[in-house]
Amino acid sequence: MKISAAQPFQIIYSLYEHEYLGYIFESFVVHLDEKGKLTLQHQNISSKNASEFASRLDTTDYELIELMDQMQQEAVIKHFNKKNVKPEEFFPKIYDNGKNNDALKAEIESYLERRRSKILERIQGKWLYEMGNDGEPAWKKIEVLEQKATVLFHFRRNEENTHYFPTIKYNGEKVDFQYKGAYIICKSPAWMVLEGKLYSFEKDVDGKKLAPFLNKKFIVIPKNVEETYYNKFVAPLIASFDVYAKGFEINSERYNPIPILTISELAGSGASMSLFNENGNGQTNVENEKILLELSFKYGPFKFKASNIGPVSVSVDKQGDSYTFHRVSRKLDDEKEIIQFMINSGLPIRNSKAAISKTTAFAWLDENREELDNREFIIDQKGRSSKKYFIGEYKISVEVRENIDWFDIHAVIQFGKYQISFKELRKLISKKKLEVELPNGEIAVIPESWLNEYSELFAFSEEDENGEPKLKKHHLALVQDLENGNLAKVTMSKKLESLKGFESIEDAPIPQNFKGKLRPYQLAGYNWLHFLNQYKFGGCLADDMGLGKTVQTLTMLLSQKEAGAQGASLLIMPTSLVYNWEAEAKKFTPKLKVFTYTGTNRDKNPEKFAKYDVIITSYGIVRLDIDLLTDYYFNYVILDESQAIKNPASNIAKAVRQLNSRNRLILTGTPLENSTMDLWSQMNFINPGLLGSQSFFKNEFLNPIEKKNDEEKTRKLNAIIKPFIMRRHKSQVATELPEKVENVQYSDLTPSQEKEYDKVKSYYRNKILENIEMQGLNKSQLLLLQGLTKLRQIANHPKMVDLEYNGDSGKMQDVILKLDNAIRDDHKILIFSQFVKHLSILAEHLKEKHIDFAYLDGSTKDRQAQVERFQNDSSLKVFLISLKAGGLGLNLTKADYVFILDPWWNPAIEAQAVDRAHRIGQENKVFTYKFISKNTVEEKILALQKHKRKLASELITTEESFVKSLSKEDIESLLS
Known part of the structure; x- marks a missing residue:
């Protein structure tokens, strides 16, 4: 019956x-x-219609109604x-005893008990x-008693x-509750209805x-089970409640x-290796074994x-x-303060236990030894x-002490009164x-x-002829890291320490026969190369495009010639750069005898190399002639655009590693394109062993940095390579360069x-999302790249994928308009596209x-003819x-306009394109225009580029493998 809120009513x-759920509450409004x-006259109400009767409801009523709704x-x-x-x-099936649904029934009962308890806590003062x-x-009617009753258990x-x-007492009076029709409506905690009272x-x-x-006077505990019953039932009862006993204390x-x-031990024991027994060969790998620490x-x-x-425990x-x-007050x-100390000290303790790896467990014990004793x-x-x-x-x-050609390592390892050697510990x-x-x-x-x-120290150290541990000098950064972390006492010359900061490196004399003038930052680069030579370190000159890596290198080679260095130096580069090196050598270092080793x-x-100072060749020739080239001992082997060896498994990378030389250098604007493994390959060429073995590098650096974004590993890797990489951005050093103005030109697609x-x-x-569901993200990358490439091409001009297309392109219209205006205003324009x-x-x-x-x-x-045409012909405006x-x-x-027709996954590649014009020698302001089709994958690529994690910008990273880094959510966004 519908009750009107306008008439008198009571909730x-x-x-x-x-039948199945036990005691349930319902809420009603009743007409008065x-x-x-x-x-x-009454009406059932719920949260849905309770607001109609707001005039007689308070906050507690709304809470009660909500809880009762959940019990229906x-x-x-x-x-x-x-x-x-x-x-x-539902219910007959669940509560069928033959169906073995005990777990679900227990879950349902727990769900209802929690709500019964909350309702009963709030029911005081209600009808x-x-x-x-x-x-x-x-x-x-049920009267809700205000005071709580007490229970005394008798044994x-x-x-x-x-x-x-x-026995039960209420207000000091004994309550006769047995055989009176009493019933328990909530068990946890107990609420009992007896003769109309709650x-x-x-x-x-x-x-x-x-x-x-409720319907029994007492329970009998037989003699044969009393010990078990006393321990499991009576002891907890005595701990929590009032007990009166006869027959025990x-x-x-x-x-x-x-x-x-x-x-x-939680798992596995295994054999141990005795470091004090030469015949001991049993070894235990404890990485996956765990120790259980339990607090009592x-x-x-x-x-x-x-x-x-x-508050009380009973024994x-x-x-x-x-x-x-024995009723012991806790x-x-x-106790809580002790537990908090353990949690604060890094122990993941839960329910008084912590199951952790053996190494972590004993490290924790060692690190907290003093506090545990206190x-x-x-x-x-x-x-x-x-x-x-x-x-x-x-x-x-x-x-760690500096020696002539390496660092000596002296270490003492103690377990109590026992000592072991660094050599044996390193093996383990x-x-x-x-x-x-x-x-x-x-x-x-071992903690x-x-x-x-000390993982890098153990990985990078070697043994001399006497079996004593040592480190190569190029592990300078590791030694400094140990010193800075108070992990080692270090003795090192001030001269070697100066490699940390290039600004403190002494000036080297400019070769007498150098033609030209080095800019200040080029002079600093030349001094750095000279310093590396003194310590027989390999180095990577990684300046921005257009800052003169070529002239810095040629100056250093001329200095070597004038200092009487023996043997020719080998310069290896892409074929397209051979002419540029020849021209630069002729211009700045004409006294260098240059031999170009190319051609069929x-x-x-x-x-014949001995007659020359510099041998110029290409990567392709080195790969073909490696067996011949290994017969000559070069003064320097220098790789230009060294990202050519970024894949350590490639034939060219294997070939250049076989070359014999006193010194090694690499030149590149982008030492890291796809992954940190690119860096390993190039660093391993200039300073073998600097970053450990390939597998060590992968486990210790590549995986933590690329998969876990581990900032500490990134910092450590950066510290290791920093002394051997010189990187200057144009914005830092080439202040004489004119301004570069960057613009993004958005274009609408035509219908x-x-x-x-x-x-x-x-x-x-x-197709892509279905493929991801079926085969996973990794196996969908090829299809994804195919689809994204096709969409990018259509965003440029549909004719790129369909020669029969007769329509037009919004972007092409904008490009032509901008180009016509630039030509009319007498500008020279570079136009780049990857397609x-x-x-x-x-x-x-x-x-x-x-x-x-x-x-x-x-x-x-x-x-080269195309380049010279553009540079020398003032009437030629477009390249x-x-x-x-x-x-x-x-x-x-000569160009002062640069058009980027399509955005590339890697923004650094776009920067390289702009650097064709914005480099030393440019006298005009350079305007760049990047053309983007609105509401297409191009626009979304730009947004993703801003949010995607760079591998590690401190490592001079550029990310070519953009597609590999995309998540399923990124892909859905790109294709939305």
Whole structure:
């Protein structure tokens, strides 16, 4: 019956027993008669319509209604079953004893108990009734008692058994509750209805402990099970509640707690390696083995687990046939403070236990030894095996001293009174076998901190002819890292220390026969190269494009000639750069005797090299002639555009590593394109062993940096390579360069272009996302790259993918307009695209307009002639250049406009293109225009570039492998 909120009403709460769910509450509004009494007119209300009756509801009513809604059978079904099931189908199936649904039934009961408890906490002062069998909500009123009742548990032990029963008191008066029709409506904690009254209890009595006595006077505990019953049932009862006993003693006792930390093996024991027994060869890999640390507290003669938190714990003592229950008061604040100390110190303790790796466990014990002693911890050991762990003091002290050609390592490693050698420890740690058997039979576990702090020292150190440990000089940064971290005492010359900061390197004399003048930053680079030579270090000159890496290198080689250095130096480069090096050598260092070792008709006789100072050749020739070239001992081997050897497994990388020389250098603007492995390959060429083996580098640096974005590993890698890389940006040093103005030109797709774009996008989106679901992200990269490339081409001009396309392109219209204006205003323009097809479409337009242009792509034979035409012919305004052909070795300072027709995954490649014009020799302001089609993948690439993690910008990183870094969410965004 619908109740009107305009008429007098009262909210009531009604209790009834559900066939399956136990006691349930419902909320009702009941119409009141003119005397303010309840009538038979009532209406069930819920959270959905409660606001209609807001005039008589308070905050607690709204909370009660919400909780009761959650108890209704429909709400229970919805919570535990996502399908739409009727109650008459759900409950008989779940509560069928033959269906083995005990776990689900327990979950449902727990769900309901939590809500019963919350309702009963709030029900005081409300109108509560029992529901009649006919559904009448206000059948019988229940009085909610304000005070809590108390329970006293009685135990009477005699020679045959023990009787057990509770008594209840309310306001000091005994409550006669047995055989009176009482019932428990909530067990945790207990709430009981007796003769129209609702009782709650002090100390949160468990209703299960009262329920058996509603219709039973007492429970008998037979003699044969009393010991088990006393320990498992009576002791916890005595700890939590008031107990009166006859036939056994209950003593209350107080002590101060002493923490006990028990160590035991959780998994695996394995053999140990004895470092004091030459025949010992059993080794244990403990990486995956764990130690269980368990906290307990000793109170006088009693020991209690820290997880059993409560104000009182009870220990049962049986002497002959007599029992004494020791009721020990716990100092919980003291215990909690101990637990907090352990958590704060980095131990992941939960429920008084921490299961961690052996290395971490013993490192923690060692690091916190003093605090554990101050807090009077008892360290105990237990376990299945007879293995006993060493828990004494761990010490490692390292001293590094500079020698003539290397660093000597002196180390002392102690476990208590026992010492082991650095050599033996290194053998273990390099294999990650970290258990050591001491002479007294105890097992020492090498702390994880040693593995972390000294991993590079163990990995990079070598042994001299006497078996003593040493480090190559190029591991300078590692030595400085150890010193800065107070991990080693270091003795080093001031001269070597100066390699940390290039500004402190002494000036080297400029060669007498150098023609020209080095700019200040070029002079600093030359001094750095000279310094590396003194220490026989390899180096990487990684200045921005256009800052003169070539002239700095030639100056250094001329200095070598004038200093009487023996042997020719080998310069290896892409074929397209040979002419540039020849021209630069002729201009700045004409006294250098240069021999160009290229061409199919080259004289394959390395003996002739001795007549020259510099041999210029290409990567392709070196790969072909490596067997011949290894016969000559060069003064320098220098790689230009050294990213050519970024893949350590490539034939060219293998070939250049075989070359013999006194010194090695690499020159590159982008030492890192795809992955940090590019860096390893090039660093390993100039300073073999600097970054360890390939597998060590992958595990210690590549994976943590690229997969986990580990900042500490990035910092450490940067510190290692920093002394051997010189990197200057134009913005830092070439202050005489004119301003560079960058613009982004957004273009709208034409209607016909948009139609083509949407069609292809829809096709590839479905195909790519389906492929990701079926085969995973990694196996979908090729399809993704294919789809993105096609979308990018259509965003440029649909004719790039469909020769039959007769429509136009919004971007091409904007490019032509901007180009026509620039030509009219007498500017010279470089136009870059990574798509030759894109350049071809623009070339057709230029031909139709009879506009002359220079052109360069991978198939161009007269590369230098095209460059000279553009540089020297003032009437030639346009130079079309493909990315692959024009990214290196071009000096095009006559241009003052640069058009980027399509955005590239790697912004650094775009910067290289602009650097063809914005370099030393440029006198005009350089304007760059990047053309982007709006609402396409091009625009989204720009956004992603800003948010994608760079591998590590401190490592001079540029990220070519943009596609590999995309997540599924990124892909969905790109294709949306």
